[in-house]
Amino acid sequence: MSNVNGGRPAVHQTGGTGWPGVLGKRVLVTGGTRGLGEQIVRLLAAEGARVATCARTARDLETLAASMDSAVFTQPLDVTAPEELEGFVAAAVKRFGGLDGVVACAGGSRGGGFEQADAEDWAATWEVNVGHTVRLVRAAVPHLRAAGGGSVVVISSISGWKPGPPVQYGVAKSAQIQLAASLARELGPDGIRVNAVSPGSMLIPGRRWERMRREEPEAFARFVAAELPGGEPVAPQEVARVVAFLLSDWSSGISGAHLPVDRAQNAPSPEGY
Template identity: 40%
Template sequence: MDLNLKDKKVFVTGGSKGIGKAIVEAFVSEGARVAVAARTEEDLSLLKDELGKRVTVYQVDLSDVDERGSVFKKIVKEFGALDVLINNVGGSNGGSVMETELVLFKEAMELNFYSAVHFSKLAVQEMKKKKEGAIINISSIFGRESGGKPTYNSAKSAMISFTKSLADEVIKDGIRVNGVAPGAILHPSGNWQKRLDENPEKINAFVEKEIPAGRFGTAEEVANVVAFLASGKASWIVGATVNVDGGQSRSNF
C-alpha cells in the first residue's frame, strides 16, 4: 500500500534502535525525510550509515527540557516544516512501588511522558501553520493494565490519556493525534531478548501462556501500524491508542 508519505518531514524520538529504528526504516521506505533524536552517538552514526541521506541524526538527552527545545528548533530550521511527530523515546527504572525512590518516578515521567507533551506542544505550533499533521505516541499495553515496572506503566498510562485529550483539542486544526501500545516485542537491543538469552525456558513458557498468538511481536509490526496512522489512509482515526500485541493485553477496550 502506498501511504503517500513521500517527502513528508518526520521526527522520531529515540529512533536509533529497537522499535524506534524500525519506525524510522518504515518512513524511509515510504520516501519520507526523517529526523532522529537519541542519546547514544554511536547508535545514531550506525543508523545514518545504514539509511543514508534521508535520515538526519541529532545526539541529545531527551529527558532535558532545554535540549528538547534546542533540537526541535534545529530540526524545523533544517527541514523547513514538520508533518509527522513520533514520540517513541522511553525507558523503565526502579522496581516495586515501595522499593522505588520518588526521584525515579520523576525521571520516568520526564523521559516517557513529559518529553511527549513538550514535543507535541512544539509540533502543534508548527503543524497549525499548514493546517495538517500527525502525532503518534508510543505507549504500552501496560499503560492500561498492570504489568512491568510501576514507573514505566504510570508514565505510559498518562500518555494514553494525553493522546485523547490533545487529539480532541487539535483535530479542528487538521492535526490527528493517535497512539500505539505495543505488547512484548522482541528485538536485539530490547529487554525481552536479554531475558530470552538468560532463561529461554522461562521466557518461552511466558510466551505460550501470555501471548495468544504464540510468539513475540516484531519491531517492524509496530512500525507498520505507526506509518499507517501517520498517513492519510487513517484520516478518520483520532484519539485512539491501538494495541499491537498479538492478543496479549487482557483489556477489552
C-alpha cells in the same frame, strides 16, 4: 500493487512498498536508534518520508545514518534536558521547511519495585515518557498547524493499560494514552490528529524478551504459552507499520484512538496479573 499520488505514479523507494501515504512527509521521531524507534525511522525513510531523529549518543546516530540508503537528519540530545528537544524541533523544521508529523518514541523506566523506587525514580520515569511527549507536541504544534495539520503518534505500552511491574512505568504509559485522547480533542480543530500506540512485548536484540528467550528458554516458553495466544511476541517492524499508517493520509479519519499492537497478549509480564 499500483498506487497513484495526485495522478502521478508513486516513487518506489528501496525496501518499500511504493504506497503514497508518507511519501514526502516531514517527520520527527524521538529515540530513533534502537528497537522500535529504529524500525520506525527505517520504514519511514524507505517509504519516502524525510526523517529527523535524536538519541542520547552521537555514535549511535552516526551508525544509524551510515547504515541507511536515505539521508536522515540527526542530533544527539537528552529529551528530558531543558530546551534541547525544542531546539531539535526547530532545527528539523529549518532543515525540512516544515513538519507534517511527530512520533514520541523515547521512553523508559527507572527504579525497581514499588517499595524500592523512590521519588526521584518516579519523577525520572514520568519525565522521559510523559514530560518529553508534552514538550515535543508543544514545540511541534505551531509547525503542524502551519502545514495545514498533521499527525502525532505517542508510543505508549501494553503496560499502560494492563497491569504489570514496575508500577511507575505503567502509570506513566497510562498517562500517555490519556494525553493522546485529550490532545486529539483540543488540537482537532487545527487538523492535527493524535493517537497512541501500545506495543506488546517485543523481541528486540539485547532487550529483556530476546535475552529471556536465549538464556531462559523454558521460562520464555511458559510466558508465551500463558500470555501470548499468537504464539510469539510482536516484532518491532509490525508496530512500525502501524505507526507509519497513522502518520499517513490513509488514516485521516483516525484521531484520539488507542491502538494496541500486541498479538492479543494478555499480561505484560511473566508474573501475570
